[in-house]
Amino acid sequence: MKPVKVFLDESEIPKQWYNILADMPTPMSPPLHPGTGQPVGPDDLAPVFPMNLIEQEVSTERWIDIPEEVLEKYLLWRPTPLYRARNFEKLLDAPVRIYYKNEGVSPPGSHKPNTAIAQAYYNKAFGIKRLSTETGAGQWGSALSMACQMFGLECRVFMVRVSYDQKPFRGMMMNVWGANCFPSPSDKTEAGRKILAEHPDSPGSLGIAISEAIEDAVGDENARYSLGSVLNHVLLHQTINGLETQKQLKKIGVYPDVVIGCTGGGSNFAGLCLPFVRDKIHGKEISIVAAEPTSCPTMTRGPFAYDFGDTAQTTPLLAMHTLGHDFVPAPIHAGGLRYHGMAPIVSHLVKEQIMEARAYDQIQTFKAGVQWARTEGFISAPETNHAIAAVVQEAERAKEEGKEKVILFNWSGHGLVDLAAYDAYLSGKLHQYEMPEEEIARALQAIDGLPKP
Amino acid sequence: MKPVKVFLDESEIPKQWYNILADMPTPMSPPLHPGTGQPVGPDDLAPVFPMNLIEQEVSTERWIDIPEEVLEKYLLWRPTPLYRARNFEKLLDAPVRIYYKNEGVSPPGSHKPNTAIAQAYYNKAFGIKRLSTETGAGQWGSALSMACQMFGLECRVFMVRVSYDQKPFRGMMMNVWGANCFPSPSDKTEAGRKILAEHPDSPGSLGIAISEAIEDAVGDENARYSLGSVLNHVLLHQTINGLETQKQLKKIGVYPDVVIGCTGGGSNFAGLCLPFVRDKIHGKEISIVAAEPTSCPTMTRGPFAYDFGDTAQTTPLLAMHTLGHDFVPAPIHAGGLRYHGMAPIVSHLVKEQIMEARAYDQIQTFKAGVQWARTEGFISAPETNHAIAAVVQEAERAKEEGKEKVILFNWSGHGLVDLAAYDAYLSGKLHQYEMPEEEIARALQAIDGLPKP
Numbered sequence: 001m002k003p004v005k006v007f008l009d010e011s012e013i014p015k016q017w018y019n020i021l022a023d024m025p026t027p028m029s030p031p032l033h034p035g036t037g038q039p040v041g042p043d044d045l046a047p048v049f050p051m052n053l054i055e056q057e058v059s060t061e062r063w064i065d066i067p068e069e070v071l072e073k074y075l076l077w078r079p080t081p082l083y084r085a086r087n088f089e090k091l092l093d094a095p096v097r098i099y100y101k102n103e104g105v106s107p108p109g110s111h112k113p114n115t116a117i118a119q120a121y122y123n124k125a126f127g128i129k130r131l132s133t134e135t136g137a138g139q140w141g142s143a144l145s146m147a148c149q150m151f152g153l154e155c156r157v158f159m160v161r162v163s164y165d166q167k168p169f170r171g172m173m174m175n176v177w178g179a180n181c182f183p184s185p186s187d188k189t190e191a192g193r194k195i196l197a198e199h200p201d202s203p204g205s206l207g208i209a210i211s212e213a214i215e216d217a218v219g220d221e222n223a224r225y226s227l228g229s230v231l232n233h234v235l236l237h238q239t240i241n242g243l244e245t246q247k248q249l250k251k252i253g254v255y256p257d258v259v260i261g262c263t264g265g266g267s268n269f270a271g272l273c274l275p276f277v278r279d280k281i282h283g284k285e286i287s288i289v290a291a292e293p294t295s296c297p298t299m300t301r302g303p304f305a306y307d308f309g310d311t312a313q314t315t316p317l318l319a320m321h322t323l324g325h326d327f328v329p330a331p332i333h334a335g336g337l338r339y340h341g342m343a344p345i346v347s348h349l350v351k352e353q354i355m356e357a358r359a360y361d362q363i364q365t366f367k368a369g370v371q372w373a374r375t376e377g378f379i380s381a382p383e384t385n386h387a388i389a390a391v392v393q394e395a396e397r398a399k400e401e402g403k404e405k406v407i408l409f410n411w412s413g414h415g416l417v418d419l420a421a422y423d424a425y426l427s428g429k430l431h432q433y434e435m436p437e438e439e440i441a442r443a444l445q446a447i448d449g450l451p452k453p
Numbered sequence: 454m455k456p457v458k459v460f461l462d463e464s465e466i467p468k469q470w471y472n473i474l475a476d477m478p479t480p481m482s483p484p485l486h487p488g489t490g491q492p493v494g495p496d497d498l499a500p501v502f503p504m505n506l507i508e509q510e511v512s513t514e515r516w517i518d519i520p521e522e523v524l525e526k527y528l529l530w531r532p533t534p535l536y537r538a539r540n541f542e543k544l545l546d547a548p549v550r551i552y553y554k555n556e557g558v559s560p561p562g563s564h565k566p567n568t569a570i571a572q573a574y575y576n577k578a579f580g581i582k583r584l585s586t587e588t589g590a591g592q593w594g595s596a597l598s599m600a601c602q603m604f605g606l607e608c609r610v611f612m613v614r615v616s617y618d619q620k621p622f623r624g625m626m627m628n629v630w631g632a633n634c635f636p637s638p639s640d641k642t643e644a645g646r647k648i649l650a651e652h653p654d655s656p657g658s659l660g661i662a663i664s665e666a667i668e669d670a671v672g673d674e675n676a677r678y679s680l681g682s683v684l685n686h687v688l689l690h691q692t693i694n695g696l697e698t699q700k701q702l703k704k705i706g707v708y709p710d711v712v713i714g715c716t717g718g719g720s721n722f723a724g725l726c727l728p729f730v731r732d733k734i735h736g737k738e739i740s741i742v743a744a745e746p747t748s749c750p751t752m753t754r755g756p757f758a759y760d761f762g763d764t765a766q767t768t769p770l771l772a773m774h775t776l777g778h779d780f781v782p783a784p785i786h787a788g789g790l791r792y793h794g795m796a797p798i799v800s801h802l803v804k805e806q807i808m809e810a811r812a813y814d815q816i817q818t819f820k821a822g823v824q825w826a827r828t829e830g831f832i833s834a835p836e837t838n839h840a841i842a843a844v845v846q847e848a849e850r851a852k853e854e855g856k857e858k859v860i861l862f863n864w865s866g867h868g869l870v871d872l873a874a875y876d877a878y879l880s881g882k883l884h885q886y887e888m889p890e891e892e893i894a895r896a897l898q899a900i901d902g903l904p905k906p
Contacts, residue, residue, distance in 0.1 A: 001521065004528050007460045068454065075457050076540075076830045087529075087603075105558055107830030109869065149827050150540075169622075172872035175879055176826050373629050374602050377529045377560035416562065416869045419625035426628055 004086055006248040008079035014243040015066055017236045020274045020345060022062035023281050028348050029319035029453035032306060037451055040316045047218045048225045050126035053119065056233040064236065066118075067125075073117045073150055074240065077106040082248040083411070087375035094395035095404045099256065100411040101245050101272060104378065108173065110413030111268045112143030112228055115237035119226050120147035126224075130154040132217040133226045134184065134209030136264065136338055137163050137383065138170025139413055140228030145179035155179035158186060158212040160338070161204035169417040184209040191215050191312040205328045206265075206339045211312030229265025230309065230318075230343045238271025241410065246275050249408075256286065256408035258394050262386035263290040263299070263357070266343030268412040274345075277354060288355040290346065291390040293365070295433045296329040298322065298342045299350050299357035301440055306450045307341060319453035320347040321357075324446035330433055337383050340443075360389040361432050366425035368392050369415070381413040382421050457539055459701040461532035467696040468519055470689045473727045473798060475515035476734050481801045482772035482906035485759060490904055493769045500671045501678045503579035506572065509686040517689065519571075520578075526570045526603055527693065530559040535701040536864070540828035547848035548857045552709065553864040554698050554725060557831065561626065563866030564721045565596030565681055568690035572679050573600035579677075583607040585670040586679045587637065587662030589717065589791055590616050590836065591623025592866055593681030598632035608632035611639060611665040613791070614657035622870040637662040644668050644765040658781045659718075659792045664765035682718025683762060683771075683796045691724025694863065699728055702861075709739065709861035711847050715839035716743040716752070716810070719796030721865040727798075730807060743799065743810040744843040746818070748886045749782040751775065751795045752803050752810035754893055759903045762794060772906035773800040774810075777899035783886055790836050793896075813842040814885050819878035821845050822868070834866040835874050 021028075030039040042054045049057070056064065066074075085098040092098075103111035123131055131153055135141030141157035148155035157174055164171060164183035171181040184204045185192040191211035195202050202208070210227070217225035227234060249255060259276050261269030273288050280286050292299055299321040307322040309315035320341045327340035342350075349355040362382075369385035371392075372378070380388060387409045398405040415422065424430050474481075483492040495507045502510070509517065519527075538551040545551075556564035576584055584606055588594030594610035601608035610627055617624060617636035624634040637657045638645040644664035648655050655661070663680070670678035680687060702708060712729050714722030726741050733739050745752055752774040760775040762768035773794045780793035795803075802808040815835075822838035824845075825831070833841060840862045851858040868875065877883050 001463070001524055001528070003463050005463060007462070009460070010454070010456050010458060071454055075454070107826075107832065113830075146826075146830055150830070169869070169872045172876045173832065173869070176823060176832055176872070176875050178827060370629060373560075374631060377566075377599055377603070379560065379626065379629055416622070416626070417872075419622045419629070419870075422629050423625045 002086065004084045006082040006251055008244060008247055010075055010079070012247060013071065013074065013079050014240055015071070016063040017066060018239040018243055018275050018278065019059060019062055019064055019236055020277060021060045021232065023278050025281055026352055028344060031316040031318050032451060034308070034313065034317055044316070048214060050123050050128055050224055052122045052126050053233050056236060057231060067121060070118050070121050078240065079244045080105050082245055085376050088372055091371060091375050092392065092395040094399040095402065096395045096398050097406045098391060099254070099406070099408045101241060102411050103241060103268070104411060104414035107146055108139060108142040109416065110139040110143065110381065111238060111241060111271060111410070112140045113147060114240050114271065115228065115234045115267065116143040116147035117150070118237040120144070120151040120153055123224055123226070124151040124153060128153065128224050129222040130156070130220065131226045132156045132213045132223055133228065134158045134206060134213045135228070136160050136206050137418070138167050139381070141181060142170055142173040142177065144226055144228065145174040145177035148179060149177045156216060157181045158184040158209040160184055160206060160209050161202065166420060167417060184212050186212060188212065189215040203328065205311065207311035207325050207327070210310035211314055214310065214314050229267040230341065232345060234267050235270040235274065235343055235345055238267045239274050241271040242273060242275035245272060245408070254406060257405045258287040258289060258407045260289045260291060260387050260390045260394070260407065260409035262337060262383045262412060263292045263342065263346065264337035264383060265339050266346035268410050270343060270346055272410040273355070277349060280354060289390055290350070290355055290357040291386040292357060292359050293337045293386060294359045294361045295435060296323070296338050297359045297435055298340065299347070300359040301435065303444070304347055304351050304453065305447050306453055307447050309341060317450060318344050320344045321350065322447065323440060324443040326446040327443040337386065358390060360386050362430055363432050365389045366422065366430065379415045380411065381415045382418050384412045387412070455539065457537045459535040459704055461697060461700055463528055463532070465700060466524065466527065466532050467693055468524070469516040470519060471692040471696055471728050471731065472512060472515055472517055472689055473730060474513045474685065476731050478734055479805055481797060484769040484771050485904060487761070487766065487770055497769070501667060503576050503581055503677055505575045505579050506686050509689060510684060520574060523571050523574050531693065532697045533558050535698055538829050541825055544824060544828050545845065545848040547852040548855065549848045549851050550859045551844060552707070552859070552861045554694060555864050556694065556721070557864060557867035560599055561592060561595040562869065563592040563596065563834065564691060564694060564724060564863070565593045566600060567693055567724065568681065568687045568720065569596040569600035571690040573597070573604040573606055576677055576679070577604040577606060581606065581677050582675040583609070583673065584679045585609045585666045585676055586681065587611045587659060587666045588681070589613050589659050590871070591620050592834070594634060595623055595626040595630065597679055597681065598627040598630035601632060602630045609669060610634045611637040611662040613637055613659060613662050614655065619873060620870060637665050639665060641665065642668040656781065658764065660764035660778050660780070663763035664767055667763065667767050682720040683794065685798060687720050688723040688727065688796055688798055691720045692727050694724040695726060695728035698725060698861070707859060710858045711740045711742060711860045713742045713744060713840050713843045713847070713860065713862035715790060715836045715865060716745050716795065716799065717790035717836060718792050719799035721863050723796060723799055725863040726808070730802060733807060741808045742843055743803070743808055744839040745810060745812050746790050746839060747812045747814045748888060749776070749791050750812045750888055751793065752800070753812040754888065756897070757800055757804050757906065758900050759906055760794060760900050770903060771797050773797045774803065775900065776893060777896040779899040780896040790839065811843060813839050815883055816885050818842045819875065819883065832868045833864065834868045835871050837865045840865070
């Protein structure tokens with residue numbers, strides 16, 4: 001009987017988050033105010049986020065204490081198990097050991113509550129009564145719904161319409177946790193109505209949904225906006241995952257050669273990887289690979305540039321890899337990976353070649369996901385299948401090179417409410433998709449004239 | 454930071470199942486051959502089950518070794534965590550401590566793989582190539598699909614039509630694991646065609662689906678039938694759960710006053726409870742409560758009698774609580790609890806007043822389930838909500854009596870693919886349902902003339 005899981009005792013849960021800003025090897029380009037072109041200050045963000053989270057966003061403290069109230073909620077599912085994927089290894093027949101962190105054991109089934117719980121707590125502590133947010137595949141929206149319920153906050157979720165239609169269960173989940181979920185573009189906001197007037201059949205995008213959620217929040221002094229990825233404080237909260245993983249690996253005396261995660265806005269990937277980035281900055285040899293979809297190739301084909309986080313141009317300008325804030329991706333199923341931008345921290349680390357990005361086609365990712373389900377049992381979220389496709393690629397390379405490797409990846413969530421996507425794949429309804437060059441060029445016109453980092 | 458979970462190390466997983474037949478205080482009535490009225494022998498069952506499982510079905514050995522190959526697959530998700538439901542306790546504000554075993558962490562999200570893995574292994578070891586089965590809500594069908602895939606067996610699932618329509622995701626899940634799923638009654642079998650000819654709109658029932666699956670299996674010497682509940686060997690495999698729980702409770706020095714589970718065929722309930730029944734037989738004071746739906750009140754309103762396990766009268770006669778083998782329950786959402794009979798072991802223990810049965814209405818169970826999700830986070834299967842309703846009742850009684858109590862229950866599975874049922878509840882589409890007396894009387898005519906236990 002060979003062991004496959006490494007648990008941590010609840011008492012071993014990390015008590016602090018890790019802030020990569022304390023260890024960045026080169027300075028990051030600051031967010032800019034779109035009007036003045038000057039770096040934004042805390043006051044500029046005050047109508048959008050509570051001040052305690054704004055302070056976290058700009059903090060350069062290396063370790064930030066996790067509040068007791070947040071830890072208590074984390075314990076509902078954390079520490080999550082670290083698994084060895086022995087059956088998948090056998091299938092791949094390559095000289096690799098594959099470890100994965102199972103973030104699917106949380107109530108909504110993904111890594112998202114790591115920051116949802118923290119954000120709900122800090123908003124509550126700041127006296128806020130209501131949060132408004134956007135969601136792609138619905139993992140974020142459902143996580144924030146649960147978190148708001150647990151801290152007694154009202155919650156409104158603007159869900160990208162194509163996902164809202166494809167994944168009705170996510171909206172129902174939000175309702176069970178007491179939130180309201182609207183398809184976006186909606187008629188609830190100026191931003192939504194404007195898009196609907198021009199494109200009544202718009203499938204929506206994260207950029208549009210963000211505009212709606214921000215607009216919905218800033219008009220109400222008791223409300224704030226909440227973002228499920230991209231920002232520094234979100235990535236910070238997710239590091240609980242990488243920190244746990246490091247403790248677990250230490251218990252079994254293993255250190256990875258490659259760390260992999262799928263990337264939409266970058267938070268699950270960063271959550272696992274940033275503590276390993278710290279090791280790398282301090283000299284450790286390790287590859288850190290971000291897996292994105294070919295249908296939304298933010299880092300592999302988008303430039304590193306200043307751009308808005310949303311379509312209505314209401315956010316500060318962020319220095320990041322981007323496909324342009326008007327980008328509306330093809331309606332592929334990995335809804336959580338369909339964002340035009342990428343977390344500034346991740347973008348910066350890719351630019352500095354500390355991390356590496358690769359793109360995978362949806363056919364390739366579902367193939368990997370079905371192989372995974374048939375060996376390891378668990379059915380992965382379509383997003384997570386991008387990471388698994390990267391694992392397969394790494395294993396194939398190891399085999400070719402005849403080199404032993406330890407691969408670690410973030411199993412960011414399960415796909416039990418994404419089964420329609422598997423059904424489409426198994427019945428041959430999905431096709432390969434590569435973004436045409438001219439479409440990328442057209443989308444990038446949106447950043448013409450913006451400042452350069 | 455108060456602890457909420459108790460883990461077992463993988464090395465602590467029980468290596469044997471517990472067989473209650475070794476400790477039964479009074480003899481059970483044997484299964485009878487419907488033709489001869491005599492107890493069935495192993496040879497009578499040979500076309501239906503492999504001989505190694507038939508031997509297990511009739512074994513009176515107290516401890517039965519779990520094969521290494523089965524343990525290896527169990528480790529994909531076992532040992533499962535034992536939780537303390539502190540947030541739900543706070544909501545109930547009663548002098549109770551509530552512990553629950555989280556069986557929802559398995560790949561299909563329920564306790565069902567505990568026996569699916571074992572049955573697939575034993576069939577494979579016996580040289581069988583294909584399994585055929587029925588499923589209600591789809592939890593069993595998806596678990597067996599996964600297990601067959603892991604042991605290289607083909608799998609066919611007949612799914613009760615009302616659930617097939619209400620829960621399309623379960624069929625998709627079976628496909629991901631490589632199985633074929635048909636709505637039942639189907640045109641694939643004589644039994645199905647006969648029902649369809651008389652009732653083209655039949656919503657189906659577990660009794661009908663069992664008839665179809667048995668017929669599909671016995672015609673093929675390379676195939677066997679597999680049942681996900683009711684039988685002795687199924688309950689045996691599920692005891693891994695109760696045995697783990699006892700180890701976990703021992704670690705924290707706790708022993709329950711009440712043990713609760715929901716009951717359809719009886720397997721998740723028995724899996725948790727039987728090791729505690731053993732303690733009770735040996736003098737321990739403990740209540741053991743089975744929670745069933747008022748729409749299918751097998752134990753609370755059905756007699757203890759000999760009856761067929763299926764509608765087409767192809768199984769041996771089992772001595773059990775039953776509503777009659779023609780019983781077609783109202784299409785409420787807790788599909789897994791809609792079986793006309795009850796495991797003979799559970800029925801016998803209820804008859805002997807070692808266990809107690811109570812019925813709960815669906816409105817009451819969804820109310821409890823939503824309260825649960827909003828405090829503990831996890832969204833329960835509609836079946837599991839019956840157990841939670843019983844927990845609420847126990848807590849209320851403890852409050853009235855001013856008596857401290859430790860409650861343990863089986864959180865048999867999550868409801869992430871059952872969200873349409875929650876949606877129906879939250880939008881006011883569900884109603885209270887009590888089986889009319891005359892309908893029960895009519896259904897029970899089916900057992901007139903059968904032998905009496």
